[in-house]
Amino acid sequence: MNWRSKENHLLFLLIVGLSAWVVPGAGYYLLNEKKRAIIVFVTIVLTFCIGIYVGSIGVIDPISSGIPYAGQIMNSPFVAVLAHKTAGGNYPVYSKPNEIGQIYTSISGLLNLLCIINSIYLAHLKKIETAGE
Amino acid sequence: MLIAACTLIANFTAPIEIGTTPASMLWMFPLVASVAIIYKATKLPKITTRNFIKETTVLFASIVMFMIAVAIVLYGFAWFVIE
Numbered sequence: 001m002n003w004r005s006k007e008n009h010l011l012f013l014l015i016v017g018l019s020a021w022v023v024p025g026a027g028y029y030l031l032n033e034k035k036r037a038i039i040v041f042v043t044i045v046l047t048f049c050i051g052i053y054v055g056s057i058g059v060i061d062p063i064s065s066g067i068p069y070a071g072q073i074m075n076s077p078f079v080a081v082l083a084h085k086t087a088g089g090n091y092p093v094y095s096k097p098n099e100i101g102q103i104y105t106s107i108s109g110l111l112n113l114l115c116i117i118n119s120i121y122l123a124h125l126k127k128i129e130t131a132g133e
Numbered sequence: 134m135l136i137a138a139c140t141l142i143a144n145f146t147a148p149i150e151i152g153t154t155p156a157s158m159l160w161m162f163p164l165v166a167s168v169a170i171i172y173k174a175t176k177l178p179k180i181t182t183r184n185f186i187k188e189t190t191v192l193f194a195s196i197v198m199f200m201i202a203v204a205i206v207l208y209g210f211a212w213f214v215i216e
Contacts, residue, residue: 035180036174036175036180039170039171039174039180039185040171040174043167043170043171043174044167044171046167047163047164047167049145050163052145053144053145053149054148054149054151054160055148056145056146056147056148057145057146058148091146091147093148095151095153096151096152096153096157097148097149097150097151098148100151100157100160101148103164104163104164107164107167107168108167111167111168111171114171114172114175115171115174115175118175
């Protein structure tokens with residue numbers, strides 16, 4: 001593999017990773033794994049929506065809930081838009097709805113992180129297989 | 134149509150009521166289902182509908198069984214300490 005193709009390969013991995021972060025499942029879609037992409041997209045979006053339905057968008061709070069927010073931001077960078085909206089404490093939420101909402105949104109983000117890493121790995125494997133043929 | 138859209142958006146701006154009751158534990162089921170689905174979506178080399186549903190169901194049941202077992206052990210431990 002010369003430096004040019006290595007550079008292209010790294011760029012492709014970066015594109016796959018970034019698109020998988022921006023839209024859950026998009027990384028698999030780029031790799032022509034459409035069934036996987038649809039399953040991941042529907043599951044991640046549904047889990048995140050259940051979380052903000054239970055606890056309201058107030059569960060996304062980068063100021064007072066930093067650790068859950070680290071997981072939530074892995075859903076998509078668009079979560080930062082919601083965080084900007086809720087940053088002033090306009091949507092207070094306490095107790096069980098807060099806990100359940102944070103757990104759902106954080107776990108869906110961490111599951112998306114798993115999918116991002118897996119799609120980058122699959123992209124890498126496909127490149128190696130193509131180079132080996 | 135606009136009212137329906139506004140109502141839908143409004144649903145996401147106020148939390149729903151969930152009491153601190155044993156029934157609130159039922160909220161774990163959708164999350165366990167999500168974990169099982171995503172895990173199997175990343176692990177299966179080829180996804181076919183029948184195989185995917187089968188594998189996901191087995192993983193879902195395994196996680197739930199394990200959590201029930203842990204709950205029973207913790208309940209027994211708590212009972213032992215209190216009594």
